[in-house]
Amino acid sequence: MSDAVVSAVLNVDVKGPVISRHVYGHFAEHLGRCIYGGFYVGEDSDIPNAGGIRLDVVEALRALNIPNLRWPGGCFADEYHWMDGIGPKEQRPSMVNTHWGNVEENNHFGTHEFMALCELLGADPYISGNVGSGTVKEMSDWVEYLTREGDSPMVRLRKANGRQEPWRVPFWGLGNEAWGCGGNMTAQQYAAEARRYGTYCRDHGDNRLYRIAAGANSDDYSWTEALMKQLGDLGCAYRPQPFYQALSLHYYTIPGTWQDKGAATVFDTDEYYRTLVKAAHTDELLTGHSNVMDCYDPGKSVGLVMDEWGTWWNVEPGTNPGFLYQQNTLRDALVASLHFDIFHRHADRLVMANIAQTVNVLQAMILTDPDSGALVLTPTYHVFEMNKGHQDATALRVDLLSDVPAREVGPDTLKTVSLSASRKDGKVLVSLSNLDADGAADVELDLRGGIVGEVVSRILTAGAPQTHNTPDAPAAVAPRSHEQVTVTGTRVRVHLPAHSFVTVQVDVA
Structure with a gap:
């Protein structure tokens, strides 16, 4: 044959839209060994680190030209109270991570550590604020703490914690999965909340927030429409209000059922093809949500952000089911390469995408061995590296x-x-x-x-x-x-x- x-x-010689480098973005949640044992090993670790941040992980990600990093969640974002993660580490209160394994964590990796990580990576920070269990004031104060200069209560607190100059924070998430773990809201409830929270997430000095509303799950096009309606009227005269500048979308490639998603490394040819069919469905989803947005915003001034995507398998045998640790095969790499072809075709509307997740969780770039400390680059990592020339290129x-x-x-x-x-x-x-x-x-x-x-x-x-x-x-x-x-x-x-x-x-x- x-x-x-x-x-x-x-x-x-015929130019298309620019493929934003941010569609090659990443995601780091307080989940399993993504932060603790992945990015962060502590200052006393024998593994080379800077302030507890693992340097070989940093080096590997810098080789990808990593454009941005989303943190602290995910579902964790809407139970995270940022004030618990600043100040002397020995004085930070511990918390229970109710979403992921019901484990206790000591909050040793907080705002200053995350911003130091982004500086080491050369990546833009994308912070997801707490809408589900937080307050408007809490989120507003966090923005002020991070980005304001001069003299104010939050500026004085930041300086007391050792940071004189403000940071640049371009991307800000107004909660996460408000339809589920972020509050179990209706579309109309969340749309009103996004409008309110977006109002009080201020631009300080020359820092301009790109506010991202928590968007739809998969094919919930009515959720996207509800958020677009909050920004203005239907039609060609659309002039969006400044409450938020983009909507998110979440979709995972799961060929099995939610209860039995399939194994990461043991699969037959039928399962292989079903996986790629599910991955290819991303094109239909991006088209559908873009069509809804085009009805309100034909000028494409509001961005679409696919800030959670990737394969989701059953956890590896013998690991904590709440830690979402899975292996990563050539099949996963082809899921990633197929996604990027789709992302490139939607460059006129898709402004960012974040694979879930960067280290030791779901479709990771990097796996670290908890016993030997060894670092492994996954097949998916290599797709990101081979494709990095598309970042900010003309489609x-x-x-x-x-x-x-x-x-x-x-x-x-x-x-x-x-x-x-x-x-x-x-x-x-x-x-x-x-x-x-x-x-x-x-x-x-x-x-x-x-x-x-x-x-x-x-x-x-x-x-x-x-x-x-x-x-x-x-x-x-x-x-x-x-x-x-x-x-x-x-x-x-x-x-x-x-x-x-x-x-x-x-x-x-």
């Missing part, structure tokens, strides 16, 4: 000249070749995924409107989709040079082995 061949045209439209191979998966159809492209600094970056578990494919790209120069290609694959990295085999799934690329004039032909992710960087004059 011959390989499938896909032909496509890229007009490299290029991909025009297909042939049918894309597809597979019937139950009642659904999965296109098994996915691709997207962008241009920045004289280089075109093309990302290609072959989702077929067994069959190879070839993609022939005609790069029109430019002169093709040097071509560099890399591939991420392994013997089976179940392959994953461990402390004993840290590079079982790792990128390598891809030689199965041929160039003829403006045509670049790329061979895609089964279950593979490939990037092709082309110098274009």
Whole structure:
């Protein structure tokens, strides 16, 4: 059987919307070993650290050009009271993390530690405030504490805790999952609360908050409409009120049921394809929510933020079920690569996305071994690294000249070749995924409107989709040079082995 061949045209001189670097954002919640034992090991740890922040984790994430980090949650955000996490550590009160394992934590990682982490990473902070169990004053005070200069009660408190100058905080979440763990509100209840909280989250000095309202779960389009209505009237004359500047959206790739989501590393071919069908559904969701927003805001002045996405499996056997620790295979990497192709196509409305989560939780970039201290980069990490050239690049439209191979998966159809492209600094970056578990494919790209120069290609694959990295085999799934690329004039032909992710960087004059 011959390989499938896909032909496509890229007009490299036709500019599309800019792919915000923030769609490559990350998420760190007080959940399991994401913060404690992941990012934060304490100042007395034998692991090299800066103020308790693990430096090899910082180094690995800086290699991704990490653009932003969302904290402290997640569901944890709406039970977190920031005042408990400032001041001398020995004086900070402990708290019970009722959402995740019912464990006690000592609040040693708080506001100053998070801001120090962001500074080490070179990442913009994205803070989610407490709407569910907090108050408007509490959130307003936190913004003032972080971002105001001069003299005020919160400024004096910050200075007493060792920070003279304010921080820059661009992104601010008005709660989290208000339809569920963030308060079990109706859309109308939360829309009114978002309007109120957004009013009192002030801009101090030259710090301008980009306020993000807690948006919909999956396909709840009525929730999105309720939030858009709070900002102004329907129609082309839409001039949104400044209560918030964006809406969030949460969607996880779960091929099983909520009670039995499936195993991270033990799965058959049917489960593999069901997973990718669920991941591909992201395109329909982004289209649906964007369509609702377009009815009110055709000028696209209000952003869409997918600040929780990724795979969610049953926890690894023998681990705390409330810690959401799962392994990460080549299948997860292809879920990520498929998401990024979708995100690039929605660059006109999607301004940020945050994978859940960065370390030791759900679809993590990094796994740390609690016994040996070893750090493992996951297959998903490598997709982020291979794709980082898309950050703040101009999206290029991909025009297909042939049918894309597809597979019937139950009642659904999965296109098994996915691709997207962008241009920045004289280089075109093309990302290609072959989702077929067994069959190879070839993609022939005609790069029109430019002169093709040097071509560099890399591939991420392994013997089976179940392959994953461990402390004993840290590079079982790792990128390598891809030689199965041929160039003829403006045509670049790329061979895609089964279950593979490939990037092709082309110098274009």
